Amino acid sequence: MKEHMTIISNRQIAKGVYELTLASSLVGRMRTPGQFVHVKVATFAPLLRRPLSLCDINHEASECTIVYRAEGAGTTLLSQKQPGETLDVLGPLGNGFPLSVLSSGQRALLVGGGIGVPPLYELAKQLVKNGVYVTIVLGFQTKDVVFYEERFASFGKTYVATVDGSYGMKGFVTDVIEHHALSFDVLYACGPKPMLKALQQQFPHKELYLSLEERMGCGIGACFACVCRVPHSETAYKKVCSDGPVFRAGEVVL
Amino acid sequence: MNRLAVELPGLSLKNPIMPASGCFGFGREYAKFYDLSVLGAIMIKATTLEARFGNPTPRVAETPSGMLNAIGLQNPGVDKVLAEELPWLAQYDVPIIANIAGATVEEYVEVAKRISQAPNVHALELNISCPNVKKGGIAFGTVPEVAAELTRAVKEVSAVPVYVKLSPNVTNIVAMAKAVEQAGADGLTMINTLLGMRLDIKTAKPILANVTGGLSGPAIKPIAIRMIYEVSQAVSIPIIGMGGIQSAEDVIEFFYAGASAVAIGTANFIDPYVCPHIIRDLPPLLDELRIHHISECTGRSWNNGQTVYCGT
Numbered sequence: 001m002k003e004h005m006t007i008i009s010n011r012q013i014a015k016g017v018y019e020l021t022l023a024s025s026l027v028g029r030m031r032t033p034g035q036f037v038h039v040k041v042a043t044f045a046p047l048l049r050r051p052l053s054l055c056d057i058n059h060e061a062s063e064c065t066i067v068y069r070a071e072g073a074g075t076t077l078l079s080q081k082q083p084g085e086t087l088d089v090l091g092p093l094g095n096g097f098p099l100s101v102l103s104s105g106q107r108a109l110l111v112g113g114g115i116g117v118p119p120l121y122e123l124a125k126q127l128v129k130n131g132v133y134v135t136i137v138l139g140f141q142t143k144d145v146v147f148y149e150e151r152f153a154s155f156g157k158t159y160v161a162t163v164d165g166s167y168g169m170k171g172f173v174t175d176v177i178e179h180h181a182l183s184f185d186v187l188y189a190c191g192p193k194p195m196l197k198a199l200q201q202q203f204p205h206k207e208l209y210l211s212l213e214e215r216m217g218c219g220i221g222a223c224f225a226c227v228c229r230v231p232h233s234e235t236a237y238k239k240v241c242s243d244g245p246v247f248r249a250g251e252v253v254l
Numbered sequence: 255m256n257r258l259a260v261e262l263p264g265l266s267l268k269n270p271i272m273p274a275s276g277c278f279g280f281g282r283e284y285a286k287f288y289d290l291s292v293l294g295a296i297m298i299k300a301t302t303l304e305a306r307f308g309n310p311t312p313r314v315a316e317t318p319s320g321m322l323n324a325i326g327l328q329n330p331g332v333d334k335v336l337a338e339e340l341p342w343l344a345q346y347d348v349p350i351i352a353n354i355a356g357a358t359v360e361e362y363v364e365v366a367k368r369i370s371q372a373p374n375v376h377a378l379e380l381n382i383s384c385p386n387v388k389k390g391g392i393a394f395g396t397v398p399e400v401a402a403e404l405t406r407a408v409k410e411v412s413a414v415p416v417y418v419k420l421s422p423n424v425t426n427i428v429a430m431a432k433a434v435e436q437a438g439a440d441g442l443t444m445i446n447t448l449l450g451m452r453l454d455i456k457t458a459k460p461i462l463a464n465v466t467g468g469l470s471g472p473a474i475k476p477i478a479i480r481m482i483y484e485v486s487q488a489v490s491i492p493i494i495g496m497g498g499i500q501s502a503e504d505v506i507e508f509f510y511a512g513a514s515a516v517a518i519g520t521a522n523f524i525d526p527y528v529c530p531h532i533i534r535d536l537p538p539l540l541d542e543l544r545i546h547h548i549s550e551c552t553g554r555s556w557n558n559g560q561t562v563y564c565g566t
Contacts, residue, residue, distance in 0.1 A: 001287065002527065040524065044319045047471055048523060090526070215312045217321070218523035222283040223276075224299075224325045225314040227307075235305040237328070242283065 001029070004086040008063060010079070015144035017115070018079050019055075020066045026089060027062045030054055033123035034096030034190070034211050034246045037066070038219040039078070040088035046074040049090060051216050051241070053190070055118035056125070067118035067147065093219050094245050097123050097188050097209055104131030109184035110152075111173050111199060113139045113191025119211060121148060123188055124155040135159075135184065137176045139195065143167035174198045193254055200249045208249035214240040229253040257547045258536055260294070260515050262492050263440040264377040264415035265349055267294035270515035270548060271505070271533050274496050275300055275353035275379060275419075276325065277519040280339035281346075287526040290346040292533060297443075297517055298339065300355040300381050303365055305331035310463040315452045320473030320498070321520060322450050324464035327355050327387050332365045340372045349376035351417065355384060359407050362394075370413040377414050380405060380439075383421030383446035385468045395421040395446075398433035405437035415440035417494065420485075422477055423449050431485040442485065443494040443517065445478045471520040472498040479511045486512020486553055500528065502535035506543065509551035 005022040013019045038049040056065035070079035081087065097119070102108055108127050110120045117138055124134050134156035140146045143166035152158040159176045160168030169176055173195060176182070189199050190211035199208060217223035221242030230236035231253055238244060238252050258269035272295040273284070280298050281290050290296065308328030315322045329335070335352075343350055352369045356362040366378055382395035382404060394404050401418065409416050418434040420427060422445040431442055447468025452461045460466075478497025486493055495513030499505060500521045508516045521528040536548065545551060 002525070044472060046316050047319055047321060047520070048314075048316055215314055217314045217323070218283075218526070220283045220286075220526060222279040223314070223323070223523055224279075224308065224328045225311070225323065227311065227313075227328065229307070235307045235330075237307060 002088065002090045005089045007081055007083050007085050007087060009083055010081050012079075013067070014147040016070050017145060017147050018068055018070055020068065020078070021063055022066070022087060022089065023061070023063045024089075025062060026091070027057065027059060027064050030057045030064055030092045032092070032096030032099075033057075033126055034119045035092040035094050036219075036245065037064075037089050037091035038093055040090075041074045041077045048217060049219060050074045050078065051093075051219055053119040053211070053245075054092065055121045057122055067115075069115045090219065094241055095243070097211070097246050099126055099130060101207065102127065102130070102132045102186050105133070106185045107133045107135070107183070109177070109182055109187045110134055110136045111139075111177070111187060111189040111191070111195075112137070113173060113189075113195040114141065114145070116189075116191030116195075116211065116213070117148060119190050120188065121151065124152060128155045135182055137161070137173045137182070139163070139173040139176075139191065140167070172198065174202050177202065197254045200254065209246050210249055210254075211246045212240050212244050212252070212254075216241050255547075257540060258533070260549060262494070262514060265295060265351070267349070267515060269294040269533050269536070271529055271536075272297055272351070272494075272515065272517050273522055273529055274517035274519035275351075275381070277522045280335070281343055284522070284526055288530050290343075291348055292530050293348050294515065295349045295351055295376070296343065297351045297353055297379055298335070298343075299329055300327050300353040300384065301329050301332050301335045301365060301369060302327060302355050303332055303361045305329065305334065312461060312463055313467075315461040315467065317450070317452065317469060317471075317473060320469050320471030322452060322462060322467035322469055323447070324462045324467035326464065327384060332368050336368060336372055340374055344374045350374045351377045351379050353379040353381050353419070354408075355381040355387070357387075359404055362404060363407050363411050366408045366416075367411040370411075375414060377440070378408065378412055378416045379443055380408055380416055380418045383419050383423075385421070385423060385447060385449045385466065392421055392423065395430070396424050398429050401430055402433040402437035405434045405439050409438040417441040417443050419446055420444040420481075421446050422474075422481060427481050428484055428488045431489050435489045435491050439491060441492045441494065442489065443496065444485065445474070445481055445497045448474055448477065470498070472500060474498050475504065479507060482508060482511040482513055483555060487556055499532075502532050502539045505532060505536065506539060506551055509548065510553070510555045512553045512556070514549070514552050
């Protein structure tokens with residue numbers, strides 16, 4: 001479950017946003033969209049691994065793609081890595097989006113916010129393969145950080161919103177869904193917590209699967225850094241890394 | 255002869271390597287990576303009388319060569335640990351050291367009484383040094399008389415030897431060590447985390463929801479070495495050393511300082527395989543150092559090569 005993967009490419013695709021392609025036999029274990037890999041960027045600083053969700057899994061080439069934002073020290077160091085270098089990768093970890101809840105001919109709505117967009121790409125790919133109709137709504141802060149719109153468009157109707165209105169519709173993903181009265185059998189989402197909360201409020205009676213983000217330590221469920229509460233309990237909890245990161249709406253307190 | 259085997263009160267260890275409490279849960283997660291029977295022992299997550307949720311998140315923050323944590327002793331409570339976790343661990347050929355915590359002497363005593371009865375619990379680790387809970391924990395770990403009283407009370411009811419986990423957040427750790435030794439402690443484990451803090455550069459506020467947290471990882475290794483060096487010369491009970499160990503070389507350094515066994519903490523988060531890898535790397539390192547048995551290393555920094563503690 002831990003290998004040194006070879007960097008095939010590591011390029012900027014939007015402002016501060018990078019697309020990293022890695023190769024090794026570890027890809028053979030990667031199946032489910034929404035799972036993540038835990039990447040060691042440096043020996044001592046940062047000390048901990050970085051959890052990064054899988055964006056694209058290519059079994060034929062034994063390659064996987066990760067899209068990340070160079071924001072902190074770890075991801076900034078990662079953005080400087082060159083093709084041919086190797087990375088210590090642990091994974092795949094966590095439980096991804098459930099695909100079997102939809103059958104051929106049903107409709108999925110995929111909603112991504114910012115750096116929560118990447119795992120929806122592999123999800124869209126696999127859903128379409130299963131004959132599911134997908135509609136995609138992507139939300140970004142501003143035009144400079146928009147990515148993958150065209151790639152998503154190959155899977156289904158794709159809407160983009162920016163908070164400042166510099167690209168697509170001005171507003172949030174929830175505004176897009178309301179404006180176009182988008183309907184679905186199952187909604188899958190990944191993005192900042194306020195976005196997930198808003199979606200949960202918008203569709204209290206629908207089947208939603210939400211991918212959560214939290215600061216992690218080990219990534220395998222041992223350190224209890226990334227716990228979240230379960231409704232109506234003082235002591236019950238779920239770990240984002242090993243019970244999630246994807247939860248059904250209502251399963252955990254956002 | 256197994257050149258890594260170590261005998262300590264209550265513990266016949268096939269090797270002196272064990273995961274540290276709080277860094278290994280109850281072993282289930284790591285059992286997916288390797289056979290837990292390769293370990294010398296397992297120090298399970300701190301157990302309290304009742305279930306605890308712990309602190310709000312964020313619970314971890316990184317620092318250069320280290321990390322801060324403020325988990326807050328999240329655990330399912332002693333009855334559940336006895337009913338579910340310890341029986342599950344019994345499938346492995348590995349002695350368990352049960353870390354116990356509490357807010358009052360009575361709570362420690364009750365947990366000690368119950369958990370020390372479990373057949374695979376071979377020793378207790380008295381957690382008087384957790385910096386992340388408001389009541390108990392470190393309150394028992396900073397005043398020698400208070401620590402001694404607690405040690406005495408737990409010793410009275412425990413069916414197995416008691417090791418006291420010392421906090422580095424004290425002015426005089428030797429005084430703490432001597433006090434618990436006199437109160438009947440069978441051994442010491444040291445060091446727990448150092449109290450620390452980080453602030454968010456954008457908000458100016460603490461990163462940890464608990465405000466402060468315990469610093470662990472390679473950053474604290476020199477402090478652990480210094481404290482073990484001082485304490486091991488002042489007491490005659492064995493020390494299980496911990497604090498930033500990442501490699502077989504680190505293990506030997508802890509032994510030289512005065513440890514008779516070691517625990518691996520934060521390194522498990524970075525590499526789940528770190529414990530078996532260290533166990534694998536030790537024999538060739540001993541060869542290189544021309545040391546026959548690992549016990550010969552204990553206290554070598556100050557005892558001129560004599561074995562100070564080779565057990566019972």
